[in-house]
Amino acid sequence: RNSIGGFIALLGAVGIVGGAATGGTNGRYLVAGGAFLALIGIIILIPLLSRPVIALVRPAISKLFGVSGKLASQNAVRNPRRTGATASALAIGLTLVTGISVLGVTLGQAIDKMTTDNIKADYMVSMASGDSLDQSALTALSKADGVSALSPQQATSLQVDGEYHSASGVTPGDVEKVFSLDTVSGSLATLKDGQVAVGSKTAKSNGWKTGDTLPVEFDDEKKGEVTIG
Template sequence: GAVVGAAGAAALAGCAAATRTAQAASLLGLGVVLTLVATVVAGPLLVRPVIRVLGAAFPALFGPVGRMSQRNALRNPRRTGATAAALMVGLALVGGMSVASASMSASFDRQIDRTLGADFVVQSGNFTPFTGEIGKRVAATPGAGLVVAQRLTPVAVRLPDGERARTTAAGYGPGLDDVAHLTYARGGSAAALADGHLAMDADYARDHGVRAGTVLPVEFPGGRRAELTVAALTDQQAAESFGTQGGVFFGLGTLRRYLPNGQDSALYVNAAPGTNPADLRERLERTLKPFPQVQVRDQADYKQLVHSQIAVLLNLVYALLGLAIVIAVLGVVNTLALSVVERTREIGLLRAIGLGRRQLRRMIRLESVVIAVFGAVLGLALGLVWGVCMQRVLALRGLTALAIPWGTIVAVVVGSAVVGVVAALLPALRASRMNVLAAIAHE
């Protein structure tokens, strides 16, 4: 277990230090498998030190009953480790995905705060393009000031190093600086949106030998080809995020030349001077009532949209957790039932010298709780390490914020204790109903 664990730790360390996404993801997968195997193999060795710590307060809180419950959990470390393994695996997965999802949400929140400067964004619910009629009605809405249209298109860019990069590029109308906070390493929005020009992320450009003034062959849908000059280099720290590799964008004039029948993907709207944004939102919603496919969103709405999409993935993980909990409960019930059978005579003697039925049930419940919490602690510790490494992989794609969902972690530990109590109900009831004399005579 130590050898496999050391190899897994080395793989996770390599993942955290990697500079390429594919390499980091491969090392992450290898590290997850190896550390999981190592923890399962070495679990029985971890039972004694961890349970001594987890059950340290039992003697003070519950007296001799608490002391016996702690020591009963230590009697068979291999069985205790195997029992806790099912819960550990499920909670390790939940812990890792919770850290990853919280980090994604925090990164998107930071990115939205840093880049979105418009009061409102008009966009379809599923991000599909919409007709130009919507843009005309938005611009004619009373109180609407600057309206900047965005159009997205797939393109293929031939780079100087020979790579043919397929990505999604954006076209923007005039006034981009008033609705978005862009940081430029070279040039500016005026140069980037000029006819025949484009902008690209500075880091991506450097990696592929692109400089300001480089002319790049660009292929648009339908086989239309153009040669566009790199007029600006941006520093947005999100060059490779989710299909927008390279951070390529240009002016709507350039895009319309090669895609004359394109549709808008979003409209960025600022309130006119003297107009209350809340009033403008009501007017925009009235204007767009005949077009239910589009919605008006502000920064808070955008963040909530991102969070809800990430929550879909997290809910799948929670479903797996539910299955793991069912398996873990059955495992704990089985372990405690076997333990009660093996200790039949001991239980009879304890009852004979004065241990009450309620005290016996409490002893078995506490034993179950400490086993369940043991599995939760191991699983969450493993999951936190996995989650941090997942975040390092996401950081290579521009999602640089690390967030630890402490509330979720505390809730999972408390929930594990509840699982332990539930799992002990039947074994504890069976033990408390034993005939004392028959139990003492049991061989």
């Protein structure tokens, strides 16, 4: 058992060192796998390691906690397997808590990055209820000191040839000032009523190009046409 635990822990250490040296995505996978193997190996080795570790810290425990500390250290040495089981449970619990915390922070940072990478605006204003801002609020914002660009967004969906596509209504002249958007063809600044800008992937998959007129059905089931501008 101890040999197996030592071998697994060694594999984990090699994975961690190799991943750190490799770097990049593959390196992160190696480090994660190595850390997992190292944890498993240490858990297997805890009964073996408990005696020397307790012997090392026993003087300090006895000095700090007196008779209680001395009895606790003697009890731990008396049954290494029981000590190992208790320590293993604590190690697994701490590992899970730490892993979930790291995952939560990482996901939060990734979402923040995805949200802010394409935004030039200093502020985004929205209703807590998710409803659209009232026109009076938009007017007040446009007149506020220091506001040089304002592009309200109205989320909706369009049905084209039976397929639904999400869409947002924007202010053509200001949208490029508040969002970082790369234009492949046409111009966002010159969009007019009845014109839409389409993502390059969507346009390519549907065979659309600038100037095409598309028959659409709106959320209120009214039908019309829009032109790719």
